Structure formats: C-alpha cells, structure tokens
Amino acid sequence: MRENEEIKDLRQNIQENLGVSLKKSKDYEYFNNFPLNSKQCLYVANWRSRGIVYEKGLENLTGYKLEEFNTEDIISYTHPEDRELVKNITKGVVMHVVNTPIQNEEAHLLLSFRFLKKDGTYCKLLVQSSVLERDEEGKMISNFSLLTDISFLETHDRVEWNFQANELDLIEFKKVIYKLYTNFYTKREKEIIHLIEQKKTSREIADQLSLSKLTVQTHRKNILRKAKSHSIDDVLSFCKKNGIID
Numbered sequence: 001m002r003e004n005e006e007i008k009d010l011r012q013n014i015q016e017n018l019g020v021s022l023k024k025s026k027d028y029e030y031f032n033n034f035p036l037n038s039k040q041c042l043y044v045a046n047w048r049s050r051g052i053v054y055e056k057g058l059e060n061l062t063g064y065k066l067e068e069f070n071t072e073d074i075i076s077y078t079h080p081e082d083r084e085l086v087k088n089i090t091k092g093v094v095m096h097v098v099n100t101p102i103q104n105e106e107a108h109l110l111l112s113f114r115f116l117k118k119d120g121t122y123c124k125l126l127v128q129s130s131v132l133e134r135d136e137e138g139k140m141i142s143n144f145s146l147l148t149d150i151s152f153l154e155t156h157d158r159v160e161w162n163f164q165a166n167e168l169d170l171i172e173f174k175k176v177i178y179k180l181y182t183n184f185y186t187k188r189e190k191e192i193i194h195l196i197e198q199k200k201t202s203r204e205i206a207d208q209l210s211l212s213k214l215t216v217q218t219h220r221k222n223i224l225r226k227a228k229s230h231s232i233d234d235v236l237s238f239c240k241k242n243g244i245i246d
Contacts, residue, residue, distance in 0.1 A: 007072040028054040039149040044132060045071055046142040063118025079114035079122060085159045086113050092176035097131060097140040107131055107165040114157060123151045158228040178243030185244060192219050193245055197236055
C-alpha cells in the first residue's frame with residue numbers, strides 16, 4: 001500500500017545517505033537480558049542497513065516473526081483510521097533525528113495507536129523509541145523501540161504522541177507535527193473551538209457567527225468526533241498540543 005511504500009522509500013533513502021562512522025557502536029545482543037513482561041517486546045531498527053535487525057518477544061506479543069515485521073510493515077499493521085497520522089509522525093521523527101545532530105542524549109518518542117496482530121485482533125500499542133547509535137556528527141543510525149500492549153487501559157482510540165528532547169529539538173519537531181494537523185478541522189470548526197476556549201455557550205457562539213444554535217451544536221459534535229473525545233477539555237488539550245490553537 002502507499003503508506004508502506006513511503007516508509008520503505010524513506011528507509012532506503014536514509015540508507016544511501018547516512019555516514020559510515022559510528023560515534024559509539026552497540027552490541028544488540030545486550031538486549032538478550034533486557035527484562036520484558038508478557039505484554040511487551042522490543043526491536044532495534046538500523047537505518048543504515050535493512051531496517052529492523054533485532055527483536056525480542058515480538059512473536060509472543062504480536063504473532064509476527066522478524067521477517068514479517070519491518071518499519072514499513074508496522075505502518076501496514078496500523079489501524080486504517082490511525083495509519084496516515086502514524087506514518088507522518090514516524091517520517092517526521094526519523095527525518096528530524098537522522099538530519100539533526102542531537103547533542104542531548106535524552107531524545108525519546110512515545111507513540112500510541114491501534115495495531116493489528118497476526119490473529120486478526122487489534123490492540124492498543126505504546127511504542128517508546130530512543131536513539132541507539134549515532135554517527136560522528138550525532139545523527140541517528142539506529143533506534144531502540146519498546147512496545148507495550150496497553151489495551152487494558154481505558155483510553156480513547158486517538159493516536160497520541162510525545163517527543164522528549166532539548167528545547168531546540170522539540171520546537172523543530174513540533175513544526176513537523178503541526179503541519180500534519182493543518183486541515184484536521186475546517187475553518188468554521190476552528191472558529192468555534194476558539195470561542196469554546198473563551199467559555200462561550202452554543203447560544204453565544206451562534207449569535208456571534210450568525211448561525212443557528214442547532215448548527216453550532218452539530219459542529220461541536222463533529223469537533224468531538226474528529227478528536228475521538230467525549231470531553232471539551234480534552235479536545236482543547238488535544239488542539240493546543242497539536243498546534244490547532246495557540
């Protein structure tokens with residue numbers, strides 16, 4: 001599928017352009033002793049070679065073997081409603097970390113989404129990824145990812161992300177994420193969100209925008225639906241985090 005090919009092309013382009021000198025080489029066998037519970041697995045993706053080169057607990061958690069599970073395959077196994085966003089966040093993160101020398105060692109991505117296991121059922125995965133190997137300029141060559149099935153938590157179905165890095169890296173990364181949400185809401189929906197943030201009632205919003213109260217209420221329902229939320233406070237938090245409102 002198209003999303004799969006985009007990530008595959010990305011991996012191949014990175015492979016062709018990465019330097020060969022490692023700042024510090026890692027022994028992947030180190031992870032043999034990494035403690036995992038039954039709801040977890042881990043993998044190492046090497047962007048200078050063929051992609052995912054090491055895994056532990058993968059088949060137990062997802063049902064897939066290593067040969068069925070590469071960076072582009074992960075996108076294919078993502079729920080259709082989450083796939084485009086997960087693909088774009090993945091591309092944004094990888095391109096940022098590969099092209100930007102990260103001097104601060106604390107650079108991590110947390111990403112949660114619905115994932116299709118080999119038995120045909122979906123689970124909610126939390127993926128925690130960190131840079132593992134860098135070249136001499138500090139650019140990423142490989143990353144380590146810990147996957148945890150968090151289906152037991154009562155969370156909404158919305159894709160969630162958090163990027164932990166020094167302030168400069170975070171600002172640059174947010175620019176990438178904000179672009180993904182440029183057209184998430186219509187112009188009218190954004191107007192209503194801004195007025196909701198100002199504590200305006202549906203009646204007051206209707207009067208200010210020359211709309212019927214019923215039309216405003218319909219917009220409010222659509223705003224909640226798109227954010228996969230049942231709470232206006234949650235919607236406002238989502239919008240601020242993703243640059244939809246300031």
